[in-house]
Amino acid sequence: MTLDPVLARIDADLEAATDRLLRLLRIPSISTDPAHRADCRAAAEWLVEDLRSIGFENAALRDTPGHPMVTGGMGDGGPHLLFYGHYDVQPADPLELWKAPPFEPSLEETPAGRVIRGRGASDDKGQLMTFVEACRAWVAVHGALPARVSILFEGEEESGSPSLVPFLRDHAEELKADLALICDTGLFDRDTPAITTMLRGLVGEEIVITGPDRDLHSGAYGGPAVNPIKVLARIISALHDDHGRVTLPGFYDGVPEITPELRAQWESLGFDEGAFLGGVGLSHPAGEADRTALEMIWARPTCEVNGISGGYAGAGFKTVLPSQACAKISFRLVGAQDPEKIRDAFRAHVRSMLPPDCSVAFHGHGAAPASVMATDDPAFETARQALSAEWPNPAAFVAPGGSIPIAGYFKTELEMDSMLVGFANDDDLIHSPNEKYDLRSFHKGIRSWARVLAALSERG
Amino acid sequence: MTLDPVLARIDADLEAATDRLLRLLRIPSISTDPAHRADCRAAAEWLVEDLRSIGFENAALRDTPGHPMVTGGMGDGGPHLLFYGHYDVQPADPLELWKAPPFEPSLEETPAGRVIRGRGASDDKGQLMTFVEACRAWVAVHGALPARVSILFEGEEESGSPSLVPFLRDHAEELKADLALICDTGLFDRDTPAITTMLRGLVGEEIVITGPDRDLHSGAYGGPAVNPIKVLARIISALHDDHGRVTLPGFYDGVPEITPELRAQWESLGFDEGAFLGGVGLSHPAGEADRTALEMIWARPTCEVNGISGGYAGAGFKTVLPSQACAKISFRLVGAQDPEKIRDAFRAHVRSMLPPDCSVAFHGHGAAPASVMATDDPAFETARQALSAEWPNPAAFVAPGGSIPIAGYFKTELEMDSMLVGFANDDDLIHSPNEKYDLRSFHKGIRSWARVLAALSERG
The missing domain is CATH 3.30.70.360 (Alpha-Beta Plaits)
Known part of the structure; x- marks a missing residue:
């Protein structure tokens, strides 16, 4: 199964893919607010229908004591990959600071290119859909996926994931794969993709x-x-x-100092502390007096x-x-x-x-404890090369400051390693008013997953 | 003009007087909230109509940049007294803690007697109406008041009184009297009336x-x-x-130590610190370590x-x-x-x-600075005796902790002394959910003002 026609199909289908994402963004699935319980269910139902339309015939909504999970699976050859994303979003307040209503998303022209504006555009509906659209293109072109893929979407990531561990335990056999793919992280910078190796x-x-x-x-x-x-x-x-x-x-207790090697690798990335702080109206790093801003976010x-x-x-x-x-x-x-x-x-x-x-x-x-990824697994280098082929700069191993407890749960509950790849930008305003996702992130994100699926299946 | 028929008239008219107060309490005149601007005006208009119905023919609503003042005057013999009260009330939130809606007041039976429940029942609509009703009874019985009385009601006391000083300056000649009477304070205890001699x-x-x-x-x-x-x-x-x-x-700087004489007088009142704190669920005085609770509230x-x-x-x-x-x-x-x-x-x-x-x-x-009253004015002892005739215990000179800047403004702007007399109880829940005013406070408060008017007019 060749990659090039899949990439061409993705390019041709971008407008339709964007429309699908806009439909998902219109559902105000705020998991922490009991008033939006029905909206969370509606988002899960929308995803089940969309997965079925691709060919995930067994796609299903799975009830939990909280918001439902969405699962599905397709394919039997190659490595078994479990893709995880979350369809719930953060509350949108303060509403008065939004330029347009948070759940009436639109495609907007900006000096930096077109963006999809709305709550959840980046975190995590837009990111989740990059993988779904990559699968759609593979199946449309070849009638099948290059690997065995299982899907797990949850609706409680923004409210502490209370149902997740019990669900993993109850369905361990169904969910355990060779590797989990998680799309809830960012690029290192606009031209440099990233694989996350540590999570707080x-x-x-x-x-x-x-x-x-x-x-x-x-x-x-x-x-x-x-x-x-x-x-x-x-x-x-x-x-x-x-x-x-x-x-x-x-x-x-238990806080490690970073190794000289890792420090050297981080320094080679050329992180611009002044630009990072300046982007949010600040100029003096707060926090621990003897640590750099990058170290505070990545490792402290x-x-x-x-x-x-x-x-x-x-x-x-x-x-x-x-x-x-x-x-x-x-x-x-x-x-x-x-x-x-x-x-x-x-x-x-x-x-x-x-x-x-x-x-x-x-x-x-x-x-949730911190997670350190199994970067000695050759799949990490394979994926890094696949990402490097799509973006201007080679992909970097990074450690952004967020907390995605799911990687830890996959390890402790299913003994499964995780690889975190995402396409968000620092200026996506996730958790803030006017959240957006670059159309470029969405487009190249879909293409990136198409490449990673091909590369991991070739490794077999 | 004799007092006894006036007191009898007050007793006979109590039910009608209570109905009038309930009507005023139904107007949600929250001055600090711009959404209630029209309600503040409605409360002022209601008072103008009520004063006219008594015989204050010149009662008028006076516009300010904020909420309107209400003024009126009657009589020409005897001392000139300016009565002050405020028709605005505190916000009612948290609403969920009210037993009944804060602006649907009612008369309620309690183990301690009947109470008028609703926002503003005590602070200050109920207190303000004690004076209005005393005037109504005097005029109904004798066709006139025993003294020259001017009225000043404001609608911004709970939001910093921004229009008050300019209004006093602009209408100094009209408003300056021999003494101001202010009804926005409490009893010392259920059976002991009080005249406030210091305000923070x-x-x-x-x-x-x-x-x-x-x-x-x-x-x-x-x-x-x-x-x-x-x-x-x-x-x-x-x-x-x-x-x-x-x-x-x-x-x-400028904080005086209380005199041994005042300390002795306060100690003679038998203030029960344990009961005071216990009434709100506390048992340990916070605040300055070396001061009693009474001293902290009255003088610190x-x-x-x-x-x-x-x-x-x-x-x-x-x-x-x-x-x-x-x-x-x-x-x-x-x-x-x-x-x-x-x-x-x-x-x-x-x-x-x-x-x-x-x-x-x-x-x-x-x-606003603190105010110290002119207790050497014989009017204070005259009023104290009049109050002592109405209540079980003799009236006390006290210094409750609240701030009623109006007394300071009367002094600085009009060179007029103030006498503060009120009938609220400590458990009135002013500024809190479920505010109430004892029907006994309302009834004996009206009778008290009828007595004080008589006593001050006899002094001439």
């Missing part, structure tokens, strides 16, 4: 601190009545020292506050002393850091700083 | 801290990108030392955080590193503390803790 882990914690049993008048009670916002501010403030290091006891653990609320936040002023204050806090983990130990250390820190009249409720949101 | 001042500040120029993915940017929530937490945390004292330089300055927001606060979790974080912070002032100096010191503190990549926007919300 993630621990999410939501805390609610309660002081008085009701909201009080700050004039009538301020002073003797404990203010939970002030308590929360002290707790958050004490999480870092003056050098930007996390203060939790044992936090850095962090603690961020993702949300805080308490008291009156509306227009004007209200002299309330609130009963409660809340924060959402997350930790990114590297190396052998233990998520449960870090969760325990965080909770102990909060409890130790709680005044006698305050109570705290903890709500855990996911806990 | 108030400085409100809203700060918005901006870091990155957009919301970011905390995995892709966490570490090198500054997080404005963490910056805000450090700023708030540094506002107090470990002994609960405010750390702003010069903050305690404080700093409270009234609201905080930033990042994702909805259901579930979102790994966002937000562009902005906001807080609403207020200071209560005593003695000769200078509101503008304290605002400046606060802003300098915030700027000094701002990392290089962060900017801050400040929005001031009111600035």
Whole structure:
């Protein structure tokens, strides 16, 4: 089965492929918000129909206690590859900052080329569809795929994947393949594709601190009545020292220093710290004082506050002393850091700083260790060469800072290694208003997967 | 003109008076929320009509750049008294904590007696109407008031009174009286009426801290990108030392120690700190380590955080590193503390803790110094005796912790002293869900004003 007619078919079909992606983007499948439960199901159903139209005759929606999985399989020769993506998206707020409604996507001309604008365009619907469209082209041209391919799409990636591990356990035999392919990462830069070799882990914690049993008048009670916002501010403030290091006891246990070889490889990539920060309106790296920005994101653990609320936040002023204050806090983990130990250390820190009249409720949101990929598997070099053939620059092995716990789950639950390849750009505004995906990423992404499938099947 | 038939008339008219108050409470006149602008005007118009129905023929709605004032006057003999109250109310959120909708007030039976439940029942519509109803009874019985009475109702007390000082300046001749009567305070306890002799001042500040120029993915940017929530937490945390004292330089300049005489008088009131804190679910006094709860509220300055927001606060979790974080912070002032100096010191503190990549926007919300009343004026002792005749216990001179800047404005703008008398209870839940006003407070409050008007007019 030859590659060239498949690539030609992809080029000819690009407009139709883009229309299909726009249809998927119109479904507001926000997994974290219970109001969008039916939308998540609708996105899963749309994918099942689309997979069937390609030839995945056994494509199916699989119910879970949360949002459904989508599975399917085709082919029997060559290596067995499991492709993973997620059809759920982040919330779209603040809505007022979007140039157009987040779920009315469109193709937009920009100085840097055409982009597909809308929530999920990059993370992860656009990326997921690069693989689906590559399969469609292979089957359209050759009537078959060059390898045995299984599909697994989940709908809870943006809300901690609570159903994923039980689903992997219950269907291990069906899902275990020779290698998992995951498309939820980015290019190194516009011309340089990337294979991710390390992923940070993630621990999410939501805390609610309660002081008085009701909201009080700050004039009538301020002073003797404990203010939970002030308590929360002290707790958050004490999480870092003056050098930007996390203060939790044992936090850095299991954090490896990067090797001189890896440091040299990273330095050869020519990462531009000033441009990276300047792209989001910043000029001074925050965080650990003795680390470069690239090192902090690729190889260091962090603690961020993702949300805080308490008291009156509306227009004007209200002299309330609130009963409660809340924060959402997350930790990114590297190396052998233990998520449960870090969760325990965080909770102990909060409890130790709680005044006698305050109570705290903890709500855990996911806990996944960091993942280090099996780059000694020759499939990695094969895929790297296939990607290098599609893009202007050779593909790089990288370690972006995000957390994609699925790679860890594939390893622990199915003893299966993962290869992460994606085509997002740094300016895709994922998780932000005005998210977009370059049409070039979509087009060359589809072509990249067509090439990788061919290359991995030749290795056999 | 005799008092007894007036008191009898008040007793006979209580049900009708309560109905009138319920009508006023149904108007959601939330001054701080622009969505309720028309409701504020509707409340003012209702009051104009009600005053006219009593006999204040010149009652009028007076436009300002903000919400309108209501004025009126009647009588020409005796001392000239200016009565002040406010018809605007606090926001009602969180709505889900109300037992019944906040603007559908009703009379409710409770173990402690009947209460009028609804936003503004105590603060300040119910209190304001005690005076209006006392006037209605005097005029109904005697065809006239025993003193010359002017009325001033404002609609911006809960949002910093921006139009008040200009209005006082522009209409000084019309509004200046021998003494101002203000009904926006409480009883000392259920059986002990109170005349307020000191009021704390108030400085409100809203700060918005901006870091990155957009919301970011905390995995892709966490570490090198500054997080404005963490910056805000450090700023708030540094506002107090470990002994609960405010750390702003010069903050305690002009704070007087209370005299041994006043301390002895306060101790004789038998304030129950345990019951006060226990009433709101607390047992340990927070705040300055070396001060009693009563002293902190009556005579010490404080700093409270009234609201905080930033990042994702909805259901579930979102790994966002937000562009902005906001807080609403207020200071209560005593003695000769200078509101503008304290605002400046606060802003300098915030700027000094701002990392290089962060900017801050400040929005001031009111600035009023503390007020100390002219208790050497014999009118205070006259009023104290009149109140003592109505209630089980003699009236006390007190200094509750709230801030009612109007007394300071009357002094500075009109050279007029103020006497603050009110009938609220500590458990009225003002500024909180389920606000109420005891029917007993309303009834005896009306009778109290009828007595005070008589007593002050006899003094002449």
